[in-house]
Amino acid sequence: MKIILKIYTILLIIGVLVFFGWLIYKNLAITGKIFVVNDFCNKSQFIPNLYPEDRVGTLEKENGICFQRIFTEPVYFKVNASRTFSKAKIKIIYENEGKSIIQLGLMKRKITPLDWRYDLQSADNHISKDNIEEQNAEFSVGLDNITDHSLEFIISASGLNEGGQEIKIRRIEVELSRSPENWQAIFTDLKNYLFRKH
Amino acid sequence: MNILFKKIAGTAHYFLRNTFIIMGICFLLLIIAEDLYTGFFSFWFDIRGLTIGVIASGILALFTSRFIDQS
Numbered sequence: 001m002k003i004i005l006k007i008y009t010i011l012l013i014i015g016v017l018v019f020f021g022w023l024i025y026k027n028l029a030i031t032g033k034i035f036v037v038n039d040f041c042n043k044s045q046f047i048p049n050l051y052p053e054d055r056v057g058t059l060e061k062e063n064g065i066c067f068q069r070i071f072t073e074p075v076y077f078k079v080n081a082s083r084t085f086s087k088a089k090i091k092i093i094y095e096n097e098g099k100s101i102i103q104l105g106l107m108k109r110k111i112t113p114l115d116w117r118y119d120l121q122s123a124d125n126h127i128s129k130d131n132i133e134e135q136n137a138e139f140s141v142g143l144d145n146i147t148d149h150s151l152e153f154i155i156s157a158s159g160l161n162e163g164g165q166e167i168k169i170r171r172i173e174v175e176l177s178r179s180p181e182n183w184q185a186i187f188t189d190l191k192n193y194l195f196r197k198h
Numbered sequence: 199m200n201i202l203f204k205k206i207a208g209t210a211h212y213f214l215r216n217t218f219i220i221m222g223i224c225f226l227l228l229i230i231a232e233d234l235y236t237g238f239f240s241f242w243f244d245i246r247g248l249t250i251g252v253i254a255s256g257i258l259a260l261f262t263s264r265f266i267d268q269s
């Protein structure tokens with residue numbers, strides 16, 4: 001019995017060590033990529049809902065489809081990133097009855113509270129199927145874009161404020177990428193992550 | 199039946215106790231790591247499962263301690 005108990009204890013300890021190793025592996029993004037989604041049905045830890053609250057609605061569900069309405073533009077969303085990345089690919093899927101021109105942008109780190117610098121992309125990468133539209137954008141990301149371990153994106157919708165229309169955001173997909181982990185430099189990277197937090 | 203139950207519960211106590219200690223340490227390390235680093239660890243899993251596991255194993259270990267064979 002004592003041997004079984006010992007084996008069980010050792011397995012538990014190994015399990016805990018593997019668990020922590022897995023968490024560090026995920027946070028370090030060893031493969032160089034992290035793909036995160038907010039489908040507005042389940043709470044996303046990586047992409048919290050749109051804000052500010054006075055410009056957007058609460059989460060809604062119609063015919064099994066979840067969404068968040070935008071009444072006034074611009075609105076913002078954050079993407080929590082466990083470390084620094086060099087690129088961010090964004091895809092948003094939305095209903096756009098008023099046919100407002102949607103543009104996506106990446107905010108720069110705020111130096112003062114009224115610092116609203118951002119890199120807005122053109123609305124070229126736009127796909128429309130029936131009433132559902134999809135907007136894609138790709139940004140170069142640097143330390144200058146990260147505030148408290150998160151990237152902040154802006155959704156601009158020209159013409160939305162005029163006609164009393166609204167946009168229903170159904171899904172936000174974000175792919176963050178950096179160069180894959182070099183196994184020879186893994187300890188340097190691990191040290192950077194643990195002590196310098198990037 | 200009663201004796202068999204007592205024997206099983208008494209044996210289970212040691213397993214539950216070890217589970218509580220190791221999972222409890224894991225939980226504390228996780229909380230410390232969350233504060234020390236980026237707070238991203240619990241983004242990858244549901245921490246409620248671990249919390250319930252620690253509390254349940256602690257309560258069951260305490261409950262089964264009365265069935266330990268003292269002889």
